[in-house]
Amino acid sequence: MTEETIVNIGPSHPSTHGVCRIVVTLDGEVVVKAEPIIGHLHRGIEKMAENRTYLQVVPLTDRLDYVGSMYANWAYCRAVERLAGIRVPERAEYIRVIVCELQRIASHMMGIGSTGADTGAFTAFMYAFAQRDHVVELFEALCGSRLTYNYVRPGGVSMDLPDGWVEQVRSFVAQHPAAMMELDTLLFGNVIARARLKGVGVLPADTAVAWGTSGPTARGSGVNWDLRRDDPYSVYPRFDFEVPLGENGDCYDRARIRLWECVESCKIIDQALDQLEPGPVKAEGLPRLLAPRPGDAYDHIESARGSLGVYLVSDGSPRPYRMKVRSPAFCNLSVLPLLAEGHTLSDLVVIIGSLDPVFGEVDR
Amino acid sequence: MAFVDDLGAALDKTPGGGIILTSLDAVMDWSRGKSLWMMPMGTACCAMELIAASFSRFDFDRHGSIPRPDPRHCDVMVVAGTITRKMAPAVKRLYDQMPDPKWVIAMGNCAVSGGIFYYDTYSVIRGVDEFLPVDVYIAGCPPRPESLQDAILRLREQVSTDSIAPGKSRALKSELPSSGSPRKGERDAAGGDVG
Numbered sequence: 001m002t003e004e005t006i007v008n009i010g011p012s013h014p015s016t017h018g019v020c021r022i023v024v025t026l027d028g029e030v031v032v033k034a035e036p037i038i039g040h041l042h043r044g045i046e047k048m049a050e051n052r053t054y055l056q057v058v059p060l061t062d063r064l065d066y067v068g069s070m071y072a073n074w075a076y077c078r079a080v081e082r083l084a085g086i087r088v089p090e091r092a093e094y095i096r097v098i099v100c101e102l103q104r105i106a107s108h109m110m111g112i113g114s115t116g117a118d119t120g121a122f123t124a125f126m127y128a129f130a131q132r133d134h135v136v137e138l139f140e141a142l143c144g145s146r147l148t149y150n151y152v153r154p155g156g157v158s159m160d161l162p163d164g165w166v167e168q169v170r171s172f173v174a175q176h177p178a179a180m181m182e183l184d185t186l187l188f189g190n191v192i193a194r195a196r197l198k199g200v201g202v203l204p205a206d207t208a209v210a211w212g213t214s215g216p217t218a219r220g221s222g223v224n225w226d227l228r229r230d231d232p233y234s235v236y237p238r239f240d241f242e243v244p245l246g247e248n249g250d251c252y253d254r255a256r257i258r259l260w261e262c263v264e265s266c267k268i269i270d271q272a273l274d275q276l277e278p279g280p281v282k283a284e285g286l287p288r289l290l291a292p293r294p295g296d297a298y299d300h301i302e303s304a305r306g307s308l309g310v311y312l313v314s315d316g317s318p319r320p321y322r323m324k325v326r327s328p329a330f331c332n333l334s335v336l337p338l339l340a341e342g343h344t345l346s347d348l349v350v351i352i353g354s355l356d357p358v359f360g361e362v363d364r
Numbered sequence: 365m366a367f368v369d370d371l372g373a374a375l376d377k378t379p380g381g382g383i384i385l386t387s388l389d390a391v392m393d394w395s396r397g398k399s400l401w402m403m404p405m406g407t408a409c410c411a412m413e414l415i416a417a418s419f420s421r422f423d424f425d426r427h428g429s430i431p432r433p434d435p436r437h438c439d440v441m442v443v444a445g446t447i448t449r450k451m452a453p454a455v456k457r458l459y460d461q462m463p464d465p466k467w468v469i470a471m472g473n474c475a476v477s478g479g480i481f482y483y484d485t486y487s488v489i490r491g492v493d494e495f496l497p498v499d500v501y502i503a504g505c506p507p508r509p510e511s512l513q514d515a516i517l518r519l520r521e522q523v524s525t526d527s528i529a530p531g532k533s534r535a536l537k538s539e540l541p542s543s544g545s546p547r548k549g550e551r552d553a554a555g556g557d558v559g
Contacts (some may be wrong), residue, residue: 019407043448043485046486047485066408133419140472146506359407
């Protein structure tokens with residue numbers, strides 16, 4: 001036992017994946033205690049929502065999880081639809097599933113890529129980001145924006161698919177699994193990456209459940225829980241897909257199942273494109289100014305980070321009385337002090353990366 | 365900057381030194397403009413576009429703009445994303461750690477003016493120019509990587525007309541009476557809670 005040192009990491013540090021400050025107590029190079037200090041990106045989105053009409057809140061939800069904006073759009077719209085009793089046309093549901101599975105690929109590419117960068121394999125980041133760029137371009141063709149889409153709206157989606165978009169998605173989905181196999185060999189077959197990831201930051205399954213983690217963080221520990229299958233919403237029951245599970249709950253499993261989830265997403269997109277029928281993309285007869293009856297509603301979806309829920313309270317006015325976001329990134333980040341204990345400072349960076357936090361959603 | 369300062373004093377004594385000074389300016393401007401290393405102050409959504417800009421598709425390395433996480437390596441700070449009251453002291457501190465000459469690019473509406481978070485929120489600084497001297501503003505929420513590319517090229521134009529003579533340089537920000545405009549934001553940034 002040597003004298004303990006306190007090291008501040010962040011709030012501006014490339015390995016914190018955003019603006020998080022981590023106060024690390026070190027014994028030599030070994031982490032004794034790691035305390036994340038959040039709130040550097042607290043923009044008060046939940047409070048702002050109280051001063052916006054129901055439709056005006058949608059652009060704010062874009063900026064929650066900015067790596068996967070479609071999820072927050074969808075989770076919010078589902079809560080509004082439940083609150084106001086809106087029925088969504090079937091084509092809109094299919095389009096939502098397609099864009100959200102594409103978003104999962106885009107988001108996981110960022111997560112896997114940064115795992116590569118954290119372990120010294122920057123090339124893998126380049127390969128992953130090339131795939132992400134394809135998806136971002138598809139979204140740009142769809143709604144005109146590369147990151148903040150504002151596409152999923154209460155009652156449907158903002159506009160129908162542009163001409164030739166389905167074919168572009170098909171050709172992307174056709175090449176994606178092979179690219180994932182290449183990335184798997186490149187990153188997870190690499191001796192250095194395996195040595196850096198295996199056995200680091202082990203999260204036991206019962207702890208994962210107790211701390212409310214979800215998504216790839218929980219599934220990496222073998223927790224068999226995916227809202228798309230276990231609390232089916234939208235048209236997900238019509239698709240045939242697997243939920244990849246990890247065994248050891250270490251950084252390797254958490255990072256690698258993201259890769260398999262991308263392959264499963266491709267399967268879902270393929271099936272959804274096959275079943276896609278022409279029709280309206282927005283519920284008819286919606287008033288311009290939604291004013292649901294007094295009451296509350298909660299709905300959740302499986303985002304790239306886990307269970308993303310939105311709770312809305314209405315007092316009968318055209319503005320939400322209260323909006324609360326159940327953020328998976330926040331819950332996943334909460335296990336960081338447990339995981340980091342006893343590992344070296346360099347492993348701490350890998351552990352943060354494997355949790356894949358997005359601070360827009362953590363701080364809200 | 366002691367070297368440049370001494371040089372300026374020496375050249376003033378030289379008869380006809382203006383010609384030499386002009387050509388030295390050209391050399392300095394040329395070398396500074398061609399390797400504007402970026403300090404990526406990415407906090408929110410715009411940071412994703414900043415990352416995309418330096419990756420293989422847009423490849424900013426070919427402009428000599430390499431992102432460096434250490435402020436002491438950098439020439440230009442790219443403020444990409446929302447700056448909150450809690451974050452502002454850290455941004456200011458990192459800016460102060462950058463060596464002269466230095467420039468600031470405000471990328472995206474949040475850094476320009478607060479953007480979508482201008483109204484109804486209590487925690488967001490309404491534009492990074494409340495506490496930093498901004499050279500180039502990029503509009504967009506978020507701006508495309510091409511916009512950032514344009515900003516770098518415009519900044520290069522600005523750098524290429526600068527002078528190294530004492531008192532004439534626009535880039536030597538620490539010689540200014542105060543960094544940035546003495547507006548409300550500066551007081552907030554200085555007195556903000558670092559958490």
